[in-house]
Structure formats: structure tokens, C-alpha cells
Amino acid sequence: xxxxxxxxxxxxxxxxxxxxxxGWFIDKLGSRGWILLVLFLLLLVAASIVPDVxxxxxxxxxxxxxxLLGPGESSPEGVHLLxxxxxxxxxxxxxxxxxxxxxxxxVTATLIGAAVGVLFGLLGGYFGGRTDRLLMxxxxxxxxxxxxxxxxxxxxxxxxxxxxxxxxxxxxxxPIFARVVRAEAxxxxxxxxxxxxxxxxxxxxxxxxxxxxxxxxxxxxVLCVVExxxxxxxxxxxxxxxxxxxxxxxxxxxxxxxxRPLLAVAWWLTILPGVLLGVSxxxxxxxxxxxxxxxGAAG
Amino acid sequence: xxxxxxxxxxxxxDTDAGRITAVDGxxxxxxxxxxxxxxxxxxxxxxxxxxxxxxxxxxxxGSVRLEDTxxxxxxxxxxxxxxxxxxxxxxxxxxxxxxRMNVSALIGEPLRxxxxxxxxxxxxxxxxxxxxxxxxxxxxxRLPSELSGGQQQRVGIARAIVTDPAVLVCDEPVSALDVSIxxxxxxxxxELRDELSLAMxxxxxxxSVVRHLSDRVAVMYLGQIVETGTASEVFGQPRHPYTHGxxxxxxRADAESAARLRTARRLVLGELPSLLxxxxxxxxxxxxxxxxxxxxxxxxxxxxxxxxxxxxAVRCHHWRTIVSAAPEPQxxxxxxxxxx
Numbered sequence: 001x002x003x004x005x006x007x008x009x010x011x012x013x014x015x016x017x018x019x020x021x022x023g024w025f026i027d028k029l030g031s032r033g034w035i036l037l038v039l040f041l042l043l044l045v046a047a048s049i050v051p052d053v054x055x056x057x058x059x060x061x062x063x064x065x066x067x068l069l070g071p072g073e074s075s076p077e078g079v080h081l082l083x084x085x086x087x088x089x090x091x092x093x094x095x096x097x098x099x100x101x102x103x104x105x106x107v108t109a110t111l112i113g114a115a116v117g118v119l120f121g122l123l124g125g126y127f128g129g130r131t132d133r134l135l136m137x138x139x140x141x142x143x144x145x146x147x148x149x150x151x152x153x154x155x156x157x158x159x160x161x162x163x164x165x166x167x168x169x170x171x172x173x174x175p176i177f178a179r180v181v182r183a184e185a186x187x188x189x190x191x192x193x194x195x196x197x198x199x200x201x202x203x204x205x206x207x208x209x210x211x212x213x214x215x216x217x218x219x220x221x222v223l224c225v226v227e228x229x230x231x232x233x234x235x236x237x238x239x240x241x242x243x244x245x246x247x248x249x250x251x252x253x254x255x256x257x258x259x260r261p262l263l264a265v266a267w268w269l270t271i272l273p274g275v276l277l278g279v280s281x282x283x284x285x286x287x288x289x290x291x292x293x294x295x296g297a298a299g
Numbered sequence: 300x301x302x303x304x305x306x307x308x309x310x311x312x313d314t315d316a317g318r319i320t321a322v323d324g325x326x327x328x329x330x331x332x333x334x335x336x337x338x339x340x341x342x343x344x345x346x347x348x349x350x351x352x353x354x355x356x357x358x359x360x361g362s363v364r365l366e367d368t369x370x371x372x373x374x375x376x377x378x379x380x381x382x383x384x385x386x387x388x389x390x391x392x393x394x395x396x397x398x399r400m401n402v403s404a405l406i407g408e409p410l411r412x413x414x415x416x417x418x419x420x421x422x423x424x425x426x427x428x429x430x431x432x433x434x435x436x437x438x439x440x441r442l443p444s445e446l447s448g449g450q451q452q453r454v455g456i457a458r459a460i461v462t463d464p465a466v467l468v469c470d471e472p473v474s475a476l477d478v479s480i481x482x483x484x485x486x487x488x489x490e491l492r493d494e495l496s497l498a499m500x501x502x503x504x505x506x507s508v509v510r511h512l513s514d515r516v517a518v519m520y521l522g523q524i525v526e527t528g529t530a531s532e533v534f535g536q537p538r539h540p541y542t543h544g545x546x547x548x549x550x551r552a553d554a555e556s557a558a559r560l561r562t563a564r565r566l567v568l569g570e571l572p573s574l575l576x577x578x579x580x581x582x583x584x585x586x587x588x589x590x591x592x593x594x595x596x597x598x599x600x601x602x603x604x605x606x607x608x609x610x611x612a613v614r615c616h617h618w619r620t621i622v623s624a625a626p627e628p629q630x631x632x633x634x635x636x637x638x639x
Contacts, residue, residue, distance in 0.1 A: 192394040199353050200409045200458065201382035214399040 022289045029290060037287045044280065048100035055093035056081070060248070063088030068266045083268045085258065094250060095273055102251040102277075105165055106232040113170030113231075114224055117177025118216075122208050124178070125185025136182065139175035147172050148234065155243035165235060165244055172234055173227045180223055184216040222292045229284035236277055252277045301364075302465045302498045303329040303352070303385070308361035310344075310351045319574040321347040323522035324361070329466060329498040336513030336530065337502045338545065340571055344522040345502045346390070349470045352500070353387050354378060366465055383413045383462035390471040392451035396443040402429070403439040406457045413462060428457040431494070432487050449480035453487065460491055467492075468500045473508060485511060506549050510534055515610060518542045521574065521582040528604070528611030538604050538613040540566045540621060541583050581616065589617050 029037075047054045057077060066075035067088040073080060075088070082091040120139070124132035151168045158164055188194060189212075197207050236253025238244035240260075245251045247258075252273045259269025310322040321344045329335055339345050350356045352363050354370050363370045365385050370378060386409070389395035396405055403425050410421045429436065432453040443451055452472060459467055469488065473481040485508060492499055492512075503509050509516060510530060517527040518539065526539040537543040544566030547559040568586045572578055581599050584590035593616050604611040604618065615621070 192389050192391050193397045195350075195355055196387070196389055196395040196455075196458075197397070197408070199355060199382065199387045200412060201379045202408070202412050203379060206412055211397050215397070 022286075023293075025286055026290050026293055029286070034287060034290050037283050037290070040279075040283050041287070044099050044103060047096045048103045051097045051100060055090075055096040057090040057093045059089060059093040059097040059250075061089060068262070070266075071268050071272070082272050083266070085269055086262060086266070091255075091269065091272060094255060095252065095276055098250045098252050098255055098273070101162070101245060101249055102232060102235065102253070105162065105169070105235050105245070105251070106228045109166050109169035109231050109235070110173060110224055110228045112166065113173035113227070114177050114220060116170060117174035117179075118181050118213070118220060120174070121178040121181025122185050122212055122216075125182040126189050126204075126208060126212060128186070128189075132182070135178065139178050142171060143175050148237065151234075151238060152241065152243050155238065160238075160243045160246050162245060162249070165238065169231050169234060173231060176227065177220065177223060180219060181216050184219060185212055188212055188215055219292075222288045224288075225284050225291070226288035229281035229288075232277065232284075233281055301328040302331050302366055303500070304362075304364040305348075305352060306362045306364070308348065308351050308363065309359045310347050310356055311359045312347075314575075317575050320522055320577070321574065322351055325519075325522070325524055326361075327500075327517055327524065327527070329500060331465070331498055332492070332496040333515065334492060334499040334501055334513050336509035336516045337500060337519060338504060338506055338509050338516065339519035341504060342571060342574070343519045345504075345519055346470050348519070349387065349468050349500065349502055352468060353385065380413070383409060383415070384464050385466040385468065386459035386462065386464040387468040387470065388452070388455050388459050388472045391475055392448055392455050393443055395455055396451060398443055401440050401442055402434070402446070402454055405443070405454055406461055409458060409462045415462065424461055425457075428461040431460065431491060432457045433483075447480075448476050449483060452476060452480075452484050456484070456487060456491070460495060460497070463495065464497070466498045466500070468502075470502050471504070472501075474503065474505065481508070488512065506534075506546060518545065521572070521577055523582055523614065524601075525583060525615070526611075526613045527601075528609075532604075532611040538611070538618045538621075539583075539615050540587050540589060581614070583615075589621055591617070 026033075051059075057080075061077075063075060063077075063084070065088065066080075066084055067086055069075060069080050069084040069088075071081065071083045071091075073083065075084070080090050080092070082095070084090055085094070120135045124135040151172075154168055155164060194207060194211060197211055202211070232252075235244055235251065236256065239251055239253035240257040242257065245254050247254065255273040256270050256277070259266065259273070263270050305325060305327045308322055308325045309320065311318055311320050323344075325344075325348055327335060327337075337345055337348070347356060351358050354363065358371065365381065368381060370381065373381060400408070403422070406428055407421050407425045410416060410424055415421065416424060425439075426436065429439065434450060434453050434457065438446060438450060443454065446454065452475075456472070472488070473484050476484060488499070488501075489512060491497060499512075501509060501512050513530045515528065516530050516533040517524045518533065518541065519525070520541050526533060526537065526542045533542060534546060537546055544563045547566065548563035549559075565588055568588065572582075572585050578585045578595070580596050581587070581590070581594040584594035587594070597616070599614045599616045601612045601614050602618070603609055604613055
């Protein structure tokens with residue numbers, strides 16, 4: 001590992017050990033590895049759009065005689081690849097169906113957070129001064145609050161629902177978008193082409209929307225991919241604690257939660273959805289960092 | 300009629316080290332179809348003056364009148380609407396173009412933001428502008444990074460002229476380019492000026508470029524214009540020791556080159572003083588071989604050289620006594636030396 005790191009990925013001083021670790025992964029992926037990552041994500045997206053194609057059984061069909069079957073064991077219906085849960089429902093089918101809500105919440109919440117963060121970041125970075133201080137203090141204030149606890153509080157008070165999740169989760173990510181976009185906007189506004197567009201007669205809206213935004217878009221995209229993973233984890237955490245998604249809806253986090261009391265007798269109910277969640281987050285992270293590294297090298 | 304009148308413009312900046320006056324009471328005017336060359340060393344405030352005229356930096360004092368409209372009195376929106384009448388070409392051709400826009404979008408942007416024409420008309424105008432500046436139609440879909448430096452600057456010029464402005468401000472438009480390309484860009488500007496009857500403020504530190512293009516010349520030193528006049532007056536009979544020094548410092552391949560450079564060294568002593576602590580009285584006195592006590596005490600006002608209604612003016616207490624020998628005529632070698 002050491003050689004590979006020193007050779008390519010961890011190049012340059014000032015790189016943290018975290019960067020080096022990602023660098024090692026990216027190094028292993030080679031130049032085409034991202035295709036595998038994208039394929040995995042496409043599979044997830046496909047599963048959430050047409051779960052019936054992927055799920056071998058009805059995810060709600062119960063069978064008390066064949067509860068807690070281990071991975072690979074069979075019921076009269078056939079082989080249960082990943083076993084069954086305490087009500088005899090096929091775990092694989094439930095994981096496939098759970099992908100939809102898991103992805104939907106993560107993507108929607110991230111996009112909302114990104115929209116808010118990008119807008120604030122552009123405004124703060126371009127105008128600077130008081131606007132900038134106000135918006136950034138707002139972000140810092142929010143970052144300083146333990147948002148996860150606030151989310152639990154809110155969800156317990158208002159009652160858990162998918163809608164409230166989608167309102168609360170963006171609060172976790174918008175400051176990250178705002179910071180990144182602000183830094184880029186601060187750098188870009190000193191560029192001559194921004195001055196040139198003022199001289200041309202562009203309005204502020206045109207400058208923000210047509211000049212700054214397209215120039216920060218690649219970074220936003222990368223950040224989105226990474227943050228979808230983080231939001232996914234947060235949603236899983238909230239659902240695990242019982243304040244997130246409620247049955248009969250299901251997400252991977254909820255599956256983990258449902259399996260937890262049976263961990264000693266049916267490990268697969270907790271471990272397998274956990275692995276899927278972990279792998280998905282890892283893939284999103286890798287893909288984001290991979291693109292970042294590639295675009296950084298190119299431009 | 301003057302299309303552009305700049306009156307007593309002062310621009311100050313706050314820096315970490317203190318307040319500096321980058322432009323200190325500059326007045327100038329431009330007539331239709333006329334080119335004014337503005338020369339001076341790096342850091343003398345040329346570019347800041349250009350930005351002040353374009354209303355890109357705030358002025359502490361003074362006014363900029365474009366076609367009898369005081370730009371400083373306009374609201375932001377009104378100013379924005381006026382901008383198609385005054386456009387600018389920047390020094391850094393690549394940096395002044397949005398890296399994510401292709402050539403036709405870049406050139407078409409001024410038309411789009413000023414709501415000129417419909418889509419088809421704009422496309423026609425863009426194609427026309429590209430032809431005027433000598434850009435092949437094939438580059439219309441390219442990004443700035445896919446163009447050569449000369450082509451990038453042609454895009455910059457096309458963008459500046461596409462709205463048919465009255466005034467074009469060129470801030471060192473060729474100094475970032477290869478020498479072989481410079482001449483091409485200069486020729487483009489030369490032709491456009493005649494074709495579109497543009498009033499042009501041409502800023503450069505390269506005197507040969509300025510001489511080629513300018514009807515009139517203004518010489519700037521530490522934020523002030525120290526000498527102004529027609530190109531032949533200023534280049535032929537410079538009155539200010541700084542102007543004379545600048546002109547003499549241009550290397551030329553002839554027999555007097557070495558003598559001229561000696562003259563330049565004698566007339567421009569030492570380094571440019573800091574703008575943070577400008578000299579009292581005459582700004583140039585710290586580098587001037589003719590400086591006297593009077594120069595330290597009083598700032599010389601602009602005085603007309605020759606007839607009072609003439610264009611030639613100089614800011615020097617001693618211009619009458621410094622008999623400036625013209626560095627321009629080539630016939631006598633002794634004329635290169637300066638007599639007091």
C-alpha cells in the first residue's frame with residue numbers, strides 16, 4: 001500500500017491521512033473502476049424504480065412456519081437468498097423494496113440542502129461583507145448545534161413522518177454546500193471574466209446564474225454524490241432510533257432496527273442491510289472523490 | 300463633440316499598509332473616432348483609471364460623462380443599461396472570458412443582456428462581429444481554452460464591439476500576447492476604429508504600439524497625467540523630463556540607440572516611489588535630474604505648451620528652461636543629448 005500511496009494518490013504535501021486513505025482506494029480503482037461504481041448505483045436506482053423485477057417474492061408476504069430462515073435456506077416458495085425475518089418475510093425482497101424510500105429520502109433531502117447551500121454560498125461569496133457574515137454565521141450556528149439531536153427532538157414532537165425527514169435532513173447538509181460554494185465564489189469573483197461581465201452590463205442575477213454557477217457546478221455535483229451517502233446514514237440513524245421512517249414503510253435503516261433485537265439468533269437481519277447501507281455509502285463516497293481527483297488533475 | 304469626458308477623477312484604495320491614491324485628479328476627453336493613447340509605467344494607475352471610467356471601481360471625486368450622461372449620477376440599473384455604449388477590452392484575454400462559455404455565447408452575451416434583437420438577429424450580429432475581428436466561423440462552438448491567445452483576444456474585442464459602442468476602453472490589450480500576434484491585434488483594432496468610428500482609449504506601456512494607433516497621447520505618472528498632446532507633439536517634442544525619458548528608453552535598432560538609453564537613464568532616476576507615501580509637490584521630483592526646491596514645495600499645474608487653445612500641456616515647473624531636444628528626428632545625432 002505504501003508504495004502505491006506515495007506514487008500517485010497521496011502526492012503533494014498537506015494531504016491528510018484521510019485523503020491518503022481515499023487515495024489508496026482510488027488508486028486501486030484504476031482508470032475504469034468508476035464504471036463498476038456507477039453500475040452498482042444504477043442497479044440501486046433500477047431496484048427502486050421497478051422493485052418487482054428484482055424482488056423474488058412479495059416483500060409483505062408472511063409465513064410464520066418459515067420465520068427466521070438463514071441465508072440460503074428454502075421454504076416451499078423457494079430459496080430465500082438472504083433468509084427471512086421474524087414474520088417469515090423474504091429479507092432480500094425487503095431490501096430491494098427498501099431501496100426506493102432510502103434513495104428517495106437521501107436524494108431529495110440532499111438536493112434541497114444543496115439548493116439552499118448553493119444559493120447562500122453564491123450570495124455570500126459574491127457579495128461578501130455583511131451578507132456573507134450573516135449567511136456564514138447562520139451556517140456556523142447551525143453546525144454548532146447537534147443537529148442530529150435537534151432532528152430527534154423535532155421528529156419526536158411532530159411525530160415521525162417522511163415529509164418531516166425531508167425537511168429536517170437538508171439542515172444537516174446545507175452548511176457544507178454553502179461553505180464549498182462560498183469559497184469557490186470568493187475565488188471566482190476576483191477573476192477578470194466576472195469583472196468583464198459587469199463591464200458588459202450583466203445583472204447580478206446573470207452573473208450569479210450564468211457565470212458563477214456553471215463554474216462551481218462540477219464541485220457541487222461531486223459534493224452531492226458524497227452527501228447523498230451521508231444523508232442516507234443519517235436517515236438510517238433516525239429510523240434506527242425509531243423517529244424516522246415507520247413501518248409498514250421500509251428503509252434499510254428501519255430493517256437494521258427491526259433486526260436488532262434478534263441479533264443473537266438471526267444475525268443476517270441486521271448485518272446484511274447494514275452491509276448494503278455501508279457499501280452504498282462507500283460507493284457514493286468513492287465515486288465523488290474519484291471524480292474530484294480526476295477533475296482536479298484535469299483542470 | 301466629446302463622447303467621453305473625464306473630469307478630475309480621484310480613486311483611492313484602502314490597503315493593509317494604508318490609503319493610496321491610485322488616480323489623482325485625472326481629466327481627459329475623447330472625440331468620436333479619436334484614439335487617445337495612455338502610457339505610463341506599471342502601477343501608475345492606468346488600469347485603475349480605465350476601471351474608474353468603466354465604473355468598475357468607485358471614484359472618490361470627479362465625474363465621467365458618456366455622451367453627455369454623467370455615469371456617476373445613474374442608478375445601478377440605469378448604469379447597466381448604458382454600458383452597451385462603452386465597452387472594454389481586457390489585458391488578460393483568457394482570464395476575461397468565462398471558461399464555460401463557448402465563443403458564440405461569449406460574443407452574444409452583451410446583446411442578450413441588453414435585449415438587442417431576437418435570437419436570429421443576435422446570431423447574425425455575432426457572426427458579423429466574428430468576421431470583423433477575423434475569427435473563423437469554425438471556432439464559434441469552441442471554449443476559450445481551445446483557442447490561441449490571439450484568438451482569445453479577438454473574442455474579447457468582438458464581445459466589446461458587438462453592441463456598437465461609442466467608446467472602447469482597451470486596457471493593455473496586447474501586452475499579454477506574443478509579439479508576432481500583437482501586430483495582428485493592433486491591426487484589428489485599427490481597422491475597427493475606422494469602420495465603426497469608435498472613440499478609443501488605448502492603454503499601454505509599449506510606446507511604439509501607442510504611437511502607431513494614437514491621435515493624442517497622455518502620459519501618466521503616479522496617478523497624474525504629466526503631459527498630454529497630439530502624438531506628434533508628445534513623441535516629437537516631449538516637454539516633461541519623464542516623457543522624454545520614457546521615449547528615450549524604447550530600444551530601437553539604430554546608431555543612436557545607446558546614446559538614447561543613456562539619456563533615459565539620466566532622466567528617470569531610481570525606482571518608482573511608493574503610492575503610500577507620494578512625494579510632495581511635483582510627483583516626479585524624486586527621479587528628476589532637474590528638480591529644485593520649488594518642485595518639492597508646489598505641485599505644478601498643467602500648463603499649455605504653445606498656443607493656449609492647443610492640446611499640448613505639461614505639468615512641470617521647469618519645462619520652459621529645459622530645452623527638450625526632440626528625440627524623434629533622426630538627422631542630427633547631437634539632438635539626442637539633452638541641454639539645460
